[in-house]
Amino acid sequence: MSDYKVSTKHDPHTPDKHDPANVTNPEHAEHHIVGPATYLGIFAILMVGTILTVVASRLPLGIFTAPVALAIAVTKAVFVVLFFMHVKYSTRLVKLTVAAGFFTFSILVIMSMSDYISRAWGQW
Amino acid sequence: MADHALTHDEVVAPHGVHEHPFYQKHHFETAEQQREAAGFGMWLFLLTEIMFFGGLFMAYLLYRNWYYDAFVSGSNTLSLSLGLINTIVLIGSSLTMAMAVWAAEVRKQGALVMYLVATIVLGCIFLGIKTVEYKEKFELHHVPGASFDISEFVHPTDKAEKPLPVDMANKTQIYFSLYFAMTGVHAFHMIIGLGMLIYFVVKARQGLYTTGYVQPIENFGLYWHFVDIVWIFLFPLLYLINRH
Known part of the structure; x- marks a missing residue:
């Protein structure tokens, strides 16, 4: 059934998560299932x-x-x-990215609506 | 990955120096780094999707404020029960997709295939119900365009509905334009998703995603849940404007 070899060997290049020289996983994020x-x-x-x-x-x-x-x-x-x-268990980078998306959408709505509301200000 | 032409690493590096999973691309230091980069990239794509649907939601918000009565009358012609069933079906498909990601994480191949198939089935039920709803709109001439019929909005058969003046009744076409644009684009996302799910089922049966290579399933899960979130907003905004 399985066409793919499952790697069970430890990767010698996986750095210690708490090693200050660790640049590949700077937030020391443990993968959460x-x-x-x-x-x-x-x-x-x-x-x-x-x-x-x-x-x-x-x-x-x-x-x-x-x-x-x-x-x-x-x-x-x-x-x-x-x-x-999984955002609750994600890195700060992902959390910030998600927040940026909804913030940008709020700019779209707030700026557009304040324009439409103020165009005919006092004429209704 | 046993009998094949030599990979890049096997050519340039002696065995044991570059031991890493078969799915790790050579420009990543670790599989974990690759996974994070892929997840980040998927989220950036979803940001463009937020803005894509966002424009439609913005148009909806504005026209709903301008032509509120037309939006109420248009909304009340939709079937609340079909909309509710579809909401439950779609959230159910998000659950099975989430379970598929879990099955891939814990390397349960049978469960992974089962949950992916369940997601396909629920997605097809959703699109089937949507087709029934669309068909009814065509039959009633409630599709914007030359054959649009406003009589139901000027002289409602249901006495509880408020009759609209002709100019406001014509504005129900704006409601239905947004209804078809938003649910249509949403359904289009689902059709693309179903195509990808079929591919994933084939590959999952070969064991590709139960080797630690969870990334494609996980990223597709993000896409599917995003489509679910869009519907979570579409359901109250299109079906439940004023149901008294």
Whole structure:
């Protein structure tokens, strides 16, 4: 079945993670394997969030309908990013990269919306 | 990797000097460094994806504020139950994909293949339900364009729905344009993903990813979960604008 040789030998070039001369893994990150129990727990949380968002949409929340729906969606997305996508266990480089993505998106939304809102300021 | 032409390292370095896994490229010091670089590169790609979908979400936000009544009427023609089922199916496929990454990490070949196939099945169910929804929109003439029919929005058959003036009823085409653009691009990502999953199943059956070479499965997992996150936002924004 297996066409590929499994390497069991220790790599002599793997540096000691805490050696100051270690430049290949400067954050001393230990590789973390997320297990099935965590994944099932996150799945359960996402299911609860999905039910909540349907229930909330049927409540008379007025202008808070959209903020509540978005708050639930953001919470679900955070769980997916942190656990399914392993960001909680990732290096600071990856955490910063993810944060940069959402920060750039917030610039897109905030700058565009402040322009549209202020164009006809006072005329509504 | 036993019977093949000599690799670069086997030619230039004596055995034992450059012992490293078969999947490690020669320009990386360690397999771990390669894995981190690949993960970082995948995240950079996902940043471009955030901005790609971000433009659509920005357009949605603006037009929803401008033509709120049209968005409510358009949204209420979608099937809440089909949207809910699809949300559960897609989050389920994210779970099986996450489990596939775990199976690759702990080198369980049978489990890896099973979870990848489960992800394919759930992805196909999602696209199948989406097809049913699209078909209904074509039948009702709710696809933006020359044959778009506004009668349902001017004279709703459901008395609980608010009748719209003709100019606002025409703006439901903007809602449906965004609906088709966003769910269409999302579905396109899934179709690409399903193609890659089939490739991964073939290679996983040969044992490629249960040798410590988790990187392709892990990076594909990031892609699949990203597509899941997009849907987590699309579901409330498209299906649940005002469901009273």
